[in-house]
Amino acid sequence: MLPKLSFIVLSFLISPVFAQPLTVEVKNPTTDFRHEVVAIAKAADVKAKVGDSFRVLEGAGLDVPYQLTHDGQLIIEAAVRPKGVARFRIVSGKPPQFATVCHGALHPERKDDFAWENDRGAYRVYGPALGRTGERSFGTDVWTKNTPDLVVDDRYYIEDVVMMPTVDSLRRINRHRGDSLYRINSYHHDHGRGLDPYKVGATLGCGAPALMLGDSIVMPYTFREYEILDSGPLRFTVHLIYNKVHVGENEVEEHRIIQLDKQSNFNSMTVWYEGLTSQLSFCSGVVIQREDPEPVVLAERYVSYTDPTDQPNVHQAPLYVAALFPNGTVETRQHRGHALGILKDYHGERYTYYFGSAWSKYDVRTPQEWQARIEWYLRSLATPLQVSVKAN
Numbered sequence: 001m002l003p004k005l006s007f008i009v010l011s012f013l014i015s016p017v018f019a020q021p022l023t024v025e026v027k028n029p030t031t032d033f034r035h036e037v038v039a040i041a042k043a044a045d046v047k048a049k050v051g052d053s054f055r056v057l058e059g060a061g062l063d064v065p066y067q068l069t070h071d072g073q074l075i076i077e078a079a080v081r082p083k084g085v086a087r088f089r090i091v092s093g094k095p096p097q098f099a100t101v102c103h104g105a106l107h108p109e110r111k112d113d114f115a116w117e118n119d120r121g122a123y124r125v126y127g128p129a130l131g132r133t134g135e136r137s138f139g140t141d142v143w144t145k146n147t148p149d150l151v152v153d154d155r156y157y158i159e160d161v162v163m164m165p166t167v168d169s170l171r172r173i174n175r176h177r178g179d180s181l182y183r184i185n186s187y188h189h190d191h192g193r194g195l196d197p198y199k200v201g202a203t204l205g206c207g208a209p210a211l212m213l214g215d216s217i218v219m220p221y222t223f224r225e226y227e228i229l230d231s232g233p234l235r236f237t238v239h240l241i242y243n244k245v246h247v248g249e250n251e252v253e254e255h256r257i258i259q260l261d262k263q264s265n266f267n268s269m270t271v272w273y274e275g276l277t278s279q280l281s282f283c284s285g286v287v288i289q290r291e292d293p294e295p296v297v298l299a300e301r302y303v304s305y306t307d308p309t310d311q312p313n314v315h316q317a318p319l320y321v322a323a324l325f326p327n328g329t330v331e332t333r334q335h336r337g338h339a340l341g342i343l344k345d346y347h348g349e350r351y352t353y354y355f356g357s358a359w360s361k362y363d364v365r366t367p368q369e370w371q372a373r374i375e376w377y378l379r380s381l382a383t384p385l386q387v388s389v390k391a392n
Helices: 004-014 043-050 128-133 152-173 175-183 367-382
Strands: 022-027 034-042 054-057 066-068 073-080 085-092 103-107 113-117 122-125 141-143 206-213 216-218 223-231 235-242 245-247 250-261 266-274 280-287 296-298 302-307 319-324 331-335 338-346 351-359 386-391
Touching: 022 034, 022 043, 022 073, 034 043, 034 386, 043 054, 043 073, 043 085, 073 085, 103 152, 103 223, 103 235, 113 152, 113 235, 113 250, 152 175, 206 250, 206 266, 206 319, 206 351, 223 250, 280 302, 280 319, 280 351, 296 331, 296 338, 302 338, 302 367, 319 367, 338 351, 351 367
Parallel strands: none
Antiparallel strands: 022 085, 022 386, 034 073, 054 085, 066 073, 103 113, 113 122, 122 141, 206 216, 206 280, 223 235, 235 250, 245 250, 250 266, 266 351, 280 338, 296 302, 302 319, 319 351, 331 338
C-alpha cells in the first residue's frame, strides 16, 4: 500500500493540474439582437486546457447548455444585445444534465418516416417502407408546435401504435364513434400543442432539393439510408442518402445533410449529387397550394409563402414557409406549382441553403413578421457573431 502522502502526490499528478479556466467573448457586430447557437472553439482544444469534464458559465455564474458536435466543435446557446459582448467562462467540473431541445428519429411504425424537431417546429421526410407502397410523397413535411417540449415521438406513438388499430376496429362497428376517436387523438388536429396541417404529396413540400431537366423538376423520392450525426441538446444533424436515379444521361445518388439548431426557424441543408457529370440546374423552394396562390414572395435571396393549411376553414391559422439562398446567384420564380430558387450551371458539388417555417399560433403572427424574421436570419448569416477564447 502506498503511504498517504505518496497517494496525495500521485493524485495531484494524474489530475488535470494543467487545467486553467478559459474566457470566451461573443461579440455582436450588428444592430440586431442575436440569440442563437454558436460554435466557440474546437472541443479538443478546450479539453486540452480544462480537462475532459467542464462547465460553461454565463455572466451571473449560471451553467449554459453546450454540446460537442460530430465535427469536433463546442457549441453553446448565446444571447447578445445589439453591438454588445457576452462573456462566458469555461471551467473544469461536472456539467448539469441539459434538457434536449433538438431531436430526431426514424419511425418504422409509420412507414419509415424520419422526423426531427426543435423548440420552434418539426419536419419529416419519407423512407423506404413508404416507397415500397408506391405512395407519391416526395417533399419535406412540416408539423407545427406551440411548445418548446419534444412532441414528435409522442404523436407517432399515440396515433400509429395506440390509436389507429382501435379506430380501424371501431369504424367497422360504428363509423361515427371511430371517427370521433380519431379526431380527439390524431396529430392532424390541434389539441393545444400543434398538429400536421401541411400538404406535401408529389411536390417539394417545404425546402426539398431537386435537379431540373429542362423545365421539369426531377422530384426526389424516399431516402435509402440515414445516419444521425448530432442528437441534441442544442443541435440535430442527419445525413440522408437517396436511391440512385437517372437524370438525363446521369445516374446520380443524392446526399443531404440537414441541421437544425435550438431557437431557429430554419434548417440548414447541404446537398450534393454523386455521379453528376453534365451541367444541370438545381432548385428548391416551397409548394404553392392551388386554392390560395396569392401570398407568395419572390425576393433576391429567398422565396416565402403563407400556406393556408390543408383545412383552412377548420384550422384558421396559416403556416409560414420559406427557402433561403444566401450562397450563389439564384433565380427566384413561380414554376410548376412552386415558388422556386433555381441555381443554374450546377455540377453536383456541395451546396448549402436553408428552409424553414413558423406558425401563426406560436412565434410568428403575421406575414410581415415572417418577412422580418427571414431578413433578420439572412443578416445573421452574412454577419456571424465574433468569438474569441483566451486563457485566464
